[in-house]
Amino acid sequence: MDLYRAIAQAQADHALCLDNDELERWPDFFREDCLYKVTTMENHKLGYEAGVMHAFSRGMLIDRVTALREANIYERQSYRHLLGQPAIVETPEGADAETSFLVIRIMRDGTTEMFASGKYLDRYVIEGDRPKLARRLVICDSSRIDTLLAIPL
Amino acid sequence: MDLYRAIAQAQADHALCLDNDELERWPDFFREDCLYKVTTMENHKLGYEAGVMHAFSRGMLIDRVTALREANIYERQSYRHLLGQPAIVETPEGADAETSFLVIRIMRDGTTEMFASGKYLDRYVIEGDRPKLARRLVICDSSRIDTLLAIPL
């Protein structure tokens, strides 16, 4: 298995999952026992536990998708993710990866803006022949995060 | 042949061809019998055939380059493409690839703006040892596309 390639592909697929509004398959990128957290660089450096968005299991991710589908708020917007190459360090169970991202937000009226930039700090474990996320920390560069963040980053 | 690598390289080279104003070699990224279309996500989902820009053969692409060189309008601007990793599915003839893009436009006076974001839906076929585009759909996220689109995206 080419671990670097597998992770780069998983990240590309993950980004398209969100950008194509295929949220139902989003939780499947994660391991059952996982951590997903969106926070700011400043809070991350200060060691704050709380995030703008967080989940501690795949079940919580599924709940989030259900809530989004029922609330239907997010339909007025979509994302476009641009990712850099992952910088990878192999671990006994898989790999840790650090990857820069930029998210563009497109509102229904066609206006487009830089919504968020930052980096993913990912921990991948291999399950079967796929790398799954045991942990994804989404570290946003700016302290100005939209606290009404709807769609995962 | 490493298909993923070959496609990632072809896409990087294609983007630089446009950004470096080397349009004369642009048609050569396509197969003789090909489809190139720029459209919006909304029109794509609605199944509309028409695009903001389209060509049905390599000959039409060559014509477009000639027209651009004669009109000379586009010289006042240039592009910078940023591409994500392609998400690839192999096919008997080559591969289908879905790839996010962001295009920055730089005007002659130095002003810079996010011009377009979206994704490429590409169909590659292997000719000799090179992947050639049998089809490139450029799906722009925003419905606000510059209808005076000059340089291909």
Next chain:
Amino acid sequence: MDLYRAIAQAQADHALCLDNDELERWPDFFREDCLYKVTTMENHKLGYEAGVMHAFSRGMLIDRVTALREANIYERQSYRHLLGQPAIVETPEGADAETSFLVIRIMRDGTTEMFASGKYLDRYVIEGDRPKLARRLVICDSSRIDTLLAIPL
């Protein structure tokens, strides 16, 4: 050695080095005898030697980092690099690579802007098992470069 992969990884690591404010390890991406220059597309095409920022050896890069740490000006800002796939041509000593970039700048108050776009023209040589930069030309698309450029691009 997979040269393409090694260069893609070196570029990703280099970008994170700058974005994570780990400037002390920046000079180590370069060969002792090297050229680092930031310039504009216009000046590059006109063949001008001078750049907005330049260094002719690793020692000068080290000096620059020291000056930045003492001046402390740059602390009010950080960068986020997004890089495309490198387009690579192998050479007897390593490879030449052309790579598009976009740099986002984040000010301490949280405001975010597109700071620079352009391409890297890199010359890599293999030293031990690592590709090192013998030359990095940072060609910025816009002629409007911040002449108070503090952190390397």
